[in-house]
Amino acid sequence: MVELASTEVSSNPHIEDFSTNLFVYTNFLIFTLNPNTDTMGDIQAALADLKSGKPIFIYDADGREEETDIVFASGSVKHADIRFMRQNGGGLICTTVSDGVAEKIGLPFLVDVFKTAQAVHPVLRNSLPDTLPYDTKSAFSITINHRKCYTGITDIDRALTVAEFGNLVRDVDVGTCEYPLKSFTKAFRVPGHVFLLRTSKELLKDRNGHTELSTAMCLMAKLPPTATICEMMGNNGKALSKTDARKFAESQGFIFLEGHEVQEVWKTWSG
Amino acid sequence: MVELASTEVSSNPHIEDFSTNLFVYTNFLIFTLNPNTDTMGDIQAALADLKSGKPIFIYDADGREEETDIVFASGSVKHADIRFMRQNGGGLICTTVSDGVAEKIGLPFLVDVFKTAQAVHPVLRNSLPDTLPYDTKSAFSITINHRKCYTGITDIDRALTVAEFGNLVRDVDVGTCEYPLKSFTKAFRVPGHVFLLRTSKELLKDRNGHTELSTAMCLMAKLPPTATICEMMGNNGKALSKTDARKFAESQGFIFLEGHEVQEVWKTWSG
Numbered sequence: 001m002v003e004l005a006s007t008e009v010s011s012n013p014h015i016e017d018f019s020t021n022l023f024v025y026t027n028f029l030i031f032t033l034n035p036n037t038d039t040m041g042d043i044q045a046a047l048a049d050l051k052s053g054k055p056i057f058i059y060d061a062d063g064r065e066e067e068t069d070i071v072f073a074s075g076s077v078k079h080a081d082i083r084f085m086r087q088n089g090g091g092l093i094c095t096t097v098s099d100g101v102a103e104k105i106g107l108p109f110l111v112d113v114f115k116t117a118q119a120v121h122p123v124l125r126n127s128l129p130d131t132l133p134y135d136t137k138s139a140f141s142i143t144i145n146h147r148k149c150y151t152g153i154t155d156i157d158r159a160l161t162v163a164e165f166g167n168l169v170r171d172v173d174v175g176t177c178e179y180p181l182k183s184f185t186k187a188f189r190v191p192g193h194v195f196l197l198r199t200s201k202e203l204l205k206d207r208n209g210h211t212e213l214s215t216a217m218c219l220m221a222k223l224p225p226t227a228t229i230c231e232m233m234g235n236n237g238k239a240l241s242k243t244d245a246r247k248f249a250e251s252q253g254f255i256f257l258e259g260h261e262v263q264e265v266w267k268t269w270s271g
Numbered sequence: 272m273v274e275l276a277s278t279e280v281s282s283n284p285h286i287e288d289f290s291t292n293l294f295v296y297t298n299f300l301i302f303t304l305n306p307n308t309d310t311m312g313d314i315q316a317a318l319a320d321l322k323s324g325k326p327i328f329i330y331d332a333d334g335r336e337e338e339t340d341i342v343f344a345s346g347s348v349k350h351a352d353i354r355f356m357r358q359n360g361g362g363l364i365c366t367t368v369s370d371g372v373a374e375k376i377g378l379p380f381l382v383d384v385f386k387t388a389q390a391v392h393p394v395l396r397n398s399l400p401d402t403l404p405y406d407t408k409s410a411f412s413i414t415i416n417h418r419k420c421y422t423g424i425t426d427i428d429r430a431l432t433v434a435e436f437g438n439l440v441r442d443v444d445v446g447t448c449e450y451p452l453k454s455f456t457k458a459f460r461v462p463g464h465v466f467l468l469r470t471s472k473e474l475l476k477d478r479n480g481h482t483e484l485s486t487a488m489c490l491m492a493k494l495p496p497t498a499t500i501c502e503m504m505g506n507n508g509k510a511l512s513k514t515d516a517r518k519f520a521e522s523q524g525f526i527f528l529e530g531h532e533v534q535e536v537w538k539t540w541s542g
Contacts, residue, residue, distance in 0.1 A: 065422050079508035083361075086504065090357040091424045092464060106394040110462045113395070114413075117387040123377040123413070124384070126456040140462045142385075142394070143411075151336050153362045156508040185397035191381045191411045193363060233357065237350035237427035 039261045046255040047221040052076075055084065057232075057249040057256040058213050059242050067091075067231050068245035068256070069210040073218055074226040075166030079155035081228075082162070086155075088248070091231025094195040095162050096215045098225035101172045102141065102198045105180040109198055110140040139199070139211040145192030152193040161194045162228050170224035199225075204266050213262045220269055310532045317526040318492040323347075326355065328503075328520040328527040329484050330513050338362075338502050339516035339527070340481040344489055345497040346437030350426035352499075353433070357426075359519065362502025365466040366433050367486045369496035372443045373412065373469045376451040380469055381411040410470070410482040416463030423464040432465045433499050441495035470496075475537050484533045491540055 046056040053076035059068040070089045072081050074096075085093050097107060114124040129138050145152035146161040164187055171177035199215050200206035214227035232240040232248075240248070242258075249256040317327040324347035330339040341360045343352050345367075356364050368378060385395040400409050416423035417432040435458055442448035470486050471477035485498035503511040503519075511519070513529075520527040 067422060067424075083504070083506065083508070086357070086361040090354075106392065108392045108394070113388045113392055114384065114461060116391045117384045120387045121377065121379045121384055123379070123452060123455060124461060127415075127459055127461040129460055129462075138462060140414075144398075151338060151502075151510070153338075153502050153504075154509050155504060159508075181394060184394060188398055189400055190385060190395060190398040191400075191409060231422075231424050233354070233424075233426060235354065237354070237430075238425050239422070 039264060042255055042257060043220070043261065043265045046217065046257055049255055050217060050221045050223060050227075053078070053081075055081070055254055056217065057245060057254055058210060058217070058229075058262065059245060059256070059258050060210055060213065061208055061259045062242075064208060064259075065210075065239070066242070067210070067239040068242065068249075069214065069229040069231050071210075071214040071217065072228045073166070073221065073223045074162050074228045075170060075224055077159050077162040077166065077228050079159040082155040082158045085228075085230035088232065089230035090233035092195055093158060093162075093228065093230045094197045094211075095165055095228045096139075096197045096199060096211045096226055097141070097165075097169055098173075098203070098215055098219075099199050099201045101169050101180075101225060102196075104172050105168075105184045107141045107184075107196060107198060109138070110142060111138055113142065139197040139207075139209060141196035141198040143191045143193065143195050144188040145190075145194065147187060147189050149189075149192070158194055161188070161192065164188075165194070165196075166224060166226050166228075169226040173224050197229075204263055204270075208259050208263065213259050216262055216266045217257075220265065310535060313526055313528060314491070314532065314536045317488065317528055320526055321488060321492045321494060321498075324349070324352075326352070326525055327488065328516060328525055329481060329488070329500075329533065330516060330527070330529050331481055331484065332479055332530045333513075335479060335530075336481075336510070337513070338481070338510040339513065339520075340485065340500040340502050342481075342485045342488065343499045344437070344492065344494045345433050345499045346441060346495055348430050348433040348437065348499050350430040353426040353429045356499075356501035359503065360501035361504035363466055364429060364433075364499065364501045365468045365482075366436055366499045367410075367468045367470060367482045367497055368412070368436075368440055369444075369474070369486055369490075370470050370472045372440050372451075372496060373467075375443050376439075376455045378412050378455075378467060378469060380409070381413060382409055384413065410468040410478075410480060412467035412469045414462045414464065414466050415459040416461075416465065418458060418460050420460075420463070423460075429465055432459070432463065435459075436465070436467075437495060437497050437499075440497040444495050468500075475534055475541075479530050479534065484530050487533060487537050491536065 049056050050073045056071050070085050118124045146164045149157040172180045177183050197211040199212050203212050214229050215225050218227050232245050234240040246256040321344045327342050341356050389395045417435045420428040443451045448454050468482040470483050474483050485500050486496050489498050503516050505511040517527040
């Protein structure tokens with residue numbers, strides 16, 4: 001169990017730049033909610049699961065995507081976890097990165113890359129997202145493969161890409177990576193088979209997407225700000241219903257959270 | 272069963288521009304191989320299956336990716352087919368488009384988009400593919416969602432994107448789409464959840480990838496030059512072995528082909 005119970009109440013002054021030194025902000029005592037509430041108990045258990053390499057399940061919100069994502073901390077992803085996601089999720093397997101770390105490496109939003117290329121490729125002029133039905137912008141960044149991948153798509157290859165990206169994010173986040181951009185291009189090939197998702201700048205203040213919810217959970221677990229996530233699909237052509245996603249998670253002994261529960265604890269944690 | 276037996280041997284003079292009017296090249300009598308051979312029988316059955324909306328299975332080659340892809344003709348893809356691919360394949364669900372149609376719409380290789388954006392996004396400078404272990408280039412084009420999608424990732428949404436893209440490719444291919452670029456941007460949003468793959472210029476003369484093999488099968492089936500494909504993964508972290516992929520396909524009553532069989536028939540068909 002991670003140490004979440006707080007003996008001293010404090011907000012975290014580093015939250016505006018939450019991607020900076022992990023060692024700094026883990027020194028702050030962070031939780032004010034009563035750990036006896038159901039929400040706090042579930043969040044505590046979920047953070048412990050993330051730290052030990054287990055998946056957690058996060059449903060965003062009624063009226064938004066209404067999807068549940070399987071979530072792993074990127075650094076601990078093994079090839080069996082990729083298989084777990086594709087067999088029990090079935091959506092895209094994507095890896096998040098906090099805005100701060102993305103900025104240091106130079107990982108752009110894909111939309112910005114496409115805007116830059118509009119002059120040469122007219123197909124990118126009138127096709128970029130302007131009317132997403134549930135949000136104002138897409139979180140997609142570029143796609144990557146680790147250079148030691150063969151095809152890039154096997155579970156072993158995707159796990160290698162994800163875990164090595166997790167290590168890079170950790171090093172950039174704590175400041176032990178001197179040349180983030182150079183380290184990235186040395187380790188990864190673009191385009192690839194793992195989809196990077198870049199969080200919004202102010203994380204859950206800006207956006208309630210799985211990109212932000214899962215990355216916020218990593219931060220609260222004192223893990224590097226990168227999660228690997230996959231949407232759960234149903235057999236009726238639609239996203240798996242919240243009820244069925246919860247049933248599946250609980251039948252496997254895993255924690256199922258809703259976005260508003262993560263938001264609630266995050267607000268306190270981030271001050 | 273499609274009419275493949277040939278009474279007049281002829282090469283297809285339009286193959287250098289195989290994406291041009293489908294109605295033109297279907298007038299040519301095309302097969303010289305003896306339809307009694309095993310290969311020809313399998314190819315005939317596979318073309319009939321593609322035309323009737325069933326999947327076929329294509330293994331590329333020993334020493335190449337050594338992967339089997341599930342292949343559907345894009346125009347007939349239903350949401351159950353997307354589920355079939357994610358549950359029995361597990362790789363990325365991608366949609367191919369012939370070089371000729373891609374050129375008319377203006378769909379670039381992703382690598383070329385990234386090259387264009389290098390000046391503004393330095394991360395794209397030293398990360399582009401130069402040392403792919405099994406090929407010289409990546410077939411990835413941009414990712415798309417149909418504008419009527421909600422999240423874009425559900426089986427219903429991906430099937431809508433794929434089938435509508437199939438219709439656009441058909442119209443562009445036969446010349447009934449007056450403004451291919453405008454029709455594309457009106458119907459699709461970028462980036463999305465379906466990965467377009469652009470074939471090499473000379474199709475199987477240039478490259479023996481699943482992008483080319485599956486698109487060549489569509490052409491030989493007299494279908495628009497777009498297939499939707501997904502790699503089959505095993506439970507051991509690697510691609511599903513050729514033996515197990517063949518076993519699965521045959522157990523379901525579907526046709527399993529190897530790249531060299533497609534190549535053999537294609538050489539005759541394309542002259």
